[in-house]
Amino acid sequence: MFSKIETCVSVLAIFEAASVILAAAAAKFLYIDLFIGRLQPWWPYLAPAPLLATTLYLFLKRADLYDASSVSQPAVPYGRIFGVLVTSFLLLLGILYILKVADWYSRGWFLSWFVISALLLITVRIVGMHCVRRMVTQGRIRQRIAMFGDPDFIAAMKASVEIADPSPAIEGIYLAPTSARSEDLHSDGGLDELKNAIERRRYDTIIIGFPAEQTQSIKAAVNDLASYSTELLLCTKLEREPLIVRGARHIGTLRADIVNLVPQSESNRVLKAALDYILAGVGLFLLSPLLILIAIAIKLDSPGPVFFRQRRYGQNNRIFRIYKFRTMFVAEDGAHIKQAERNDPRVTRIGWFLRRTSLDELPQLINVLTGDMSIVGPRPHALAHDQLFDQQLDLFSLRRRVRPGLTGWAQVHGFRGETKTTLDISKRVEHDLYYIDNWSIWLDIEIMIRTIFVLFRGAF
Numbered sequence: 001m002f003s004k005i006e007t008c009v010s011v012l013a014i015f016e017a018a019s020v021i022l023a024a025a026a027a028k029f030l031y032i033d034l035f036i037g038r039l040q041p042w043w044p045y046l047a048p049a050p051l052l053a054t055t056l057y058l059f060l061k062r063a064d065l066y067d068a069s070s071v072s073q074p075a076v077p078y079g080r081i082f083g084v085l086v087t088s089f090l091l092l093l094g095i096l097y098i099l100k101v102a103d104w105y106s107r108g109w110f111l112s113w114f115v116i117s118a119l120l121l122i123t124v125r126i127v128g129m130h131c132v133r134r135m136v137t138q139g140r141i142r143q144r145i146a147m148f149g150d151p152d153f154i155a156a157m158k159a160s161v162e163i164a165d166p167s168p169a170i171e172g173i174y175l176a177p178t179s180a181r182s183e184d185l186h187s188d189g190g191l192d193e194l195k196n197a198i199e200r201r202r203y204d205t206i207i208i209g210f211p212a213e214q215t216q217s218i219k220a221a222v223n224d225l226a227s228y229s230t231e232l233l234l235c236t237k238l239e240r241e242p243l244i245v246r247g248a249r250h251i252g253t254l255r256a257d258i259v260n261l262v263p264q265s266e267s268n269r270v271l272k273a274a275l276d277y278i279l280a281g282v283g284l285f286l287l288s289p290l291l292i293l294i295a296i297a298i299k300l301d302s303p304g305p306v307f308f309r310q311r312r313y314g315q316n317n318r319i320f321r322i323y324k325f326r327t328m329f330v331a332e333d334g335a336h337i338k339q340a341e342r343n344d345p346r347v348t349r350i351g352w353f354l355r356r357t358s359l360d361e362l363p364q365l366i367n368v369l370t371g372d373m374s375i376v377g378p379r380p381h382a383l384a385h386d387q388l389f390d391q392q393l394d395l396f397s398l399r400r401r402v403r404p405g406l407t408g409w410a411q412v413h414g415f416r417g418e419t420k421t422t423l424d425i426s427k428r429v430e431h432d433l434y435y436i437d438n439w440s441i442w443l444d445i446e447i448m449i450r451t452i453f454v455l456f457r458g459a460f
Helices: 005-036 049-062 068-072 078-098 107-137 151-164 191-199 215-225 269-301 349-357 364-369 383-392 396-401 422-437 441-457
Strands: 144-149 169-175 205-209 231-235 248-251 254-257 307-313 319-325 374-376 405-407
Touching: 005 049, 005 068, 005 107, 049 078, 068 107, 078 107, 078 441, 144 151, 144 191, 144 215, 151 169, 151 205, 169 191, 191 215, 205 215, 215 231, 269 319, 269 349, 269 364, 269 374, 269 441, 307 383, 319 364, 364 405, 374 441, 383 396, 383 422, 396 422, 405 441
Parallel strands: 144 169, 144 205, 205 231, 374 405
Antiparallel strands: 248 254, 307 319
16 A cells, blocks of 8 residues: 555656666667668667656756645646656757767657657656546545644644545554643553654644634644654644635734635746747737638628627726627627627527637637737636626636736636526636646647647537
């Protein structure tokens, strides 16, 4: 039985390193031996493989792709993995060039090595993440927790954790020296017994639990346990937080809970904006003949304007007007807006085709150039719908911390079109917040690529 998910992460790292080494050998056999038909020794082609494997491991670790949370999540981070692989290969090429040995290798072999590495690396990651999730579900991988502190407080903590999340394993209860023993709470000992258990690596996490007013007991417990490498958490109140807290920060002597962090895309807004403006400008230029044909078809099909303009919430609650090709006989933008639905009689003949192929969204490239939207981001809703969802879901407004997008993480996972129930919008919000919290330029690229495959499924 695996006791720690870090063991699985290490095994995954070994297999991924082995996959790029195996890919070098496979590329040599397929391209050099079979395709070109030239017999050459193996060692020159295997020599750079360990260097690539080492570089790949360091970059994957730097990208947090060997974190326990990353390995156990359901979504495979294709974009980040591909980006790391590209970076690793470029670095290897630079090293070979500096060493003046790059000319030894065929460009066909190098390209074959890259393609096979990408296929094997993604395959290993998919299989590895599937195995980890299955073992978590089966209870074979669990976070081993010990609690130390006041008995009444510990009993309440234990009950709260077990009700909220059964996956962590509370395997040890230890009571503070000054605490009275409780007959209703099984105890594994006191501070000395806990220290011995930590030295034997029995636990992944230690939770210290005392009421906030017992400052001396809290300070003594932290001082006694702070020298160990085990994760140490402190709980001083049992009441549920009224909102999500993302850590804490000290400003002078004041401790403040972090409610919102600056989104990663904002910290890298120059890079993201550059990608947006380039893609939107090039897209409008290349697609201009298609846009003209669609505009003509709309005018011939039904009376009314070519474009549908509607107010939407943008970043930081700023209201802007979104551009779409008109697909309905109506152009609602008031306090009550009916969502589009399947077999909606308001949709025009050409509108059915445009919505089915998502071509009605193309004018939003104009919104990207004006800075109101991004290529990738949470999809904006009509003002009336946003205000309704704000009332139904506490976290809905967090989507507006970044610019809305033409496509997003929720859309490529199938959460698009009409939102009939609260569950529909909650799943969309869940994916949007994942995107915001885990943004990288490679995740944007991954979403763009995956959008191509779902593009023609359309809305309705």
